[in-house]
Amino acid sequence: MDYDAVDVLGDQYDEAQIEMMDEQVILVDEHDNQIGSMSKVESHLGEGSLHRAFSVLLFNSKGELLIQKRASTKITFPSVWANSCCSHPLDTEIETNMDNDLGVKKAAIRKLYQELGVIPDEIPIDKFHLITKMLYKARADETWVEHELDHILFIQADINLDINSNEVDEILWVNQNSLDDLVNNSPNNGQIIAPWFKHIKTNFLDNWWGHLEDMGPLQDGLIHRVGDDEMSDPNTLLDTFSFHSKEVENRIRVALDKSQHERLKNAMLHLIDGGGKRLRAILPWLVADACGQSSDSLYDLGAAIEIIHNFTLVHDDIMDNDELRRGRPAVHIAYDMPTAINAGDAMLAVSFEILSESEEISDLHFRKLVSIIGKMVRKVSEGQQRDMDFENIELVTEEKYLEMISGKTAAMFTTCARTGALLSGASKEIIDNMAEWGENLGLCFQLMDDLIDATGDSETLGKPACSDVIEGKQTLIAIHALQQDPNALVNFNSVFGSGDDTTSRELLDKIVIELTNTGSIDYARGRAMEFHKKAHSCLDNLPNSPSLDILRKLTDWQLLRIS
Structure with missing residues (x-):
């Protein structure tokens, strides 16, 4: 099927960017042999089609590397930091010529001029050197993907720049240390590093610094298969949740199904049937996989903790007089108060049954757990x-x-992380480190929950919007607001603690505006960001791995929940 960029993209993107998506890229096999051509838009859709690409590493005479932040108007991978220039040779007579890699070098000169205004005379073709090639796949989101056989080109030249703002938002000249700082701190400062540039840096560039004067010996003539990568988006993380939650879900239901009293069993299953991502249930497995070794024992552990979590929710709803949970009646509403209390007690007992009966958990670990x-x-x-x-x-x-949310919310995250690291065989230092990660993750999680309650809607929340304000709960948002000028919070003060569930959406919207104008929402978000940063700092103590990437995505997901 032939795709037209306008038909696919409509008018939601920049006109110049849409026009370039109709360009014909070069399709190749895994040995870099041309097998056809395809429009850029089609080659980047769905699962993508393997095509030829290039990545330029342009150094100046000081040994500094030029890197760019791709423009926010870019259709694929906007606003990410990447190498000096990266794009595709096109299906033209000049750029398909692979004698001495002439085609990709010509394409690089074309794009360096188009994106950065580099005059071709400043970068003569004989100064370009093909160092190596890599084959990778990187998904940006559910729509766009890069699947490239990337030619990594090196050139050293002092150049003048005339940046095309339609292509590039920002540039930096970096040395090895400053590039390390940018990449290592990117999870904390909101910067995103392009996945192909991460591969280049990790697999090649870190070893190339210091050899800039003579790159010849580094030319290997190989195609390195560096694997698949994905951006830190919530959809990828949800796929991980889905995969592991199936294992845990089965264990939860088998354990609760042991009850010989039908009404009690159904009451215990009521919240479980209401859904949820089973975040706490799969945390031990994710942590163990990043720290050492994972096993099926982590699913038993996760099932036990998830049931305990749901037990606390059953009792919380009673104590807080909440009638809704996960968009359905709370257990004490769906059944009755005594049954709900009894169901919660039974769920706690079942959790320890799971642990004691797990064949995967040793006696020594059982005592510690x-x-x-x-x-x-x-x-x-x-x-x-x-x-x-x-x-x-x-x-x-x-x-x-x-202090309160450290116990009520973060304690469970801390325990998931600590026990996961314990069962992985990690050292005491790593176990304590992951417990600290869990604490900060949990604090961030609760503060984001407070923000979601204040700014969300009833249908999304599965409970009344702004319920914390209506009930007079002293969240961090409210604590900050109560110390501000009352004249700036007239609507907030009229509703705070009123208990009036019939408060109109219009009035609640006015309250959100007041909380925004007084800085209360931003203050809570800022504190959440502090815990988010601390959590990432804990992850810095683990070796790089796909499992660590998942933990980083999970840490970032806390912030994405309210984006």
């Missing part, structure tokens, strides 16, 4: 009690609020 999980349940209960105590305190301090 019982101790760690027992402390977790106590900390969650203490956090819940503090939350209830807040109802009788006029103004809760930020310190006390963070």
Whole structure:
């Protein structure tokens, strides 16, 4: 099927970018033999078609590398940091010529001029050197993908730049240390590194610094297969959740199905049937896989913790008088109060049954797990009690609020991370490090939940929007707001703690505007970002691996939930 860029893209993108998507790229096999051509738009859709590409590494006489931040108007991989210039040779007589790699070098000169305004005379073709090739696949999102056989070109030249803002947002000249800092700190500072540039840096560039004066010996004539990569998007993470949650889900249902009382069993399954991503359930497995070695014991552990999590929700809804959970009636509403209390108690017992009956968990680990999980349940209960105590305190301090959510929410994340690292065989230092990661992840998670409650809608939340404001809960947003000028929060103060579930959406929208104008929402978001950054710092202590990438994506997902 022939794709027309306008038909595919419509008018939602920049006109010049759409026009370039009709260019014909060169299709190749895995040995770099041309097998056809295809429009750029079609070759990047769906699963993508393998095509020839190039990546230029342009150094100046100081040994600094030129890197660029791709323009936000780019259709594929916008606003990401990449190497000096990267694009595709086209299906033309000149650019398909592979004698001495002439075609890709000509294409590089064309694009360096088009993107960065580099005059061809400043970069003569004989100064370009093909160092190596790599074959990779990198998905940007559910629509766009790069599947390229990339020719990595080196050139050293002092140039003048005239940047095309339609192609490039920003440029930097970096040395090895400053590039390391940019890449290593990118998860914390909101910068995104293009996946192909990550591959180039990790697999090749780190070893090339210091050899810029004589790159000849580094030319290997090989095609390196560096594998698949994906951007840090929530869809990829949800695929991971889906894959592992199936294993955990089966264990949860088998365990709860043991109840010989039908009504009690159905009450225990009520929230489980309501869905959820099973985040806590798969965390131990993800952590173990990144720290050492994963096994089926992690699924048993995850199932136990997930059931405990749901037990706490059953009791929380009773104590908080919440009638909805996950878009359906809370257990005490769907059944009755005594049954809900009994179901919660039974769920706690079932969790420890799972651990004791797991053939994958050793006796030594079982004792440690019982101790760690027992402390977790106590900390969650203490956090819940503090939350209830807040109802009788006029103004809760930020310190006390963070102490409360450290128990009520973060304790479970901490336990998931600590126990996952424990069962992986990791050292005590790594176990403690991952527990710290879990703590910061949990704190970020709760602060983002507070923000979602304030800015979301009832249908998405599965409960009334702004319910925390209506109930008078002293979240970090409210704590900040209550210290601001009351005249700037007239609507907020009229609704805060009113308990009026019939408050109109129009009035709630006005409250959100007030909380925005007073900086309360931004303050809570800023604190969430601090915990997000600390969580990433903990992950810096683990070796690079696909499993670590998943943990980083999970850490970033906290922020994406409210984007």
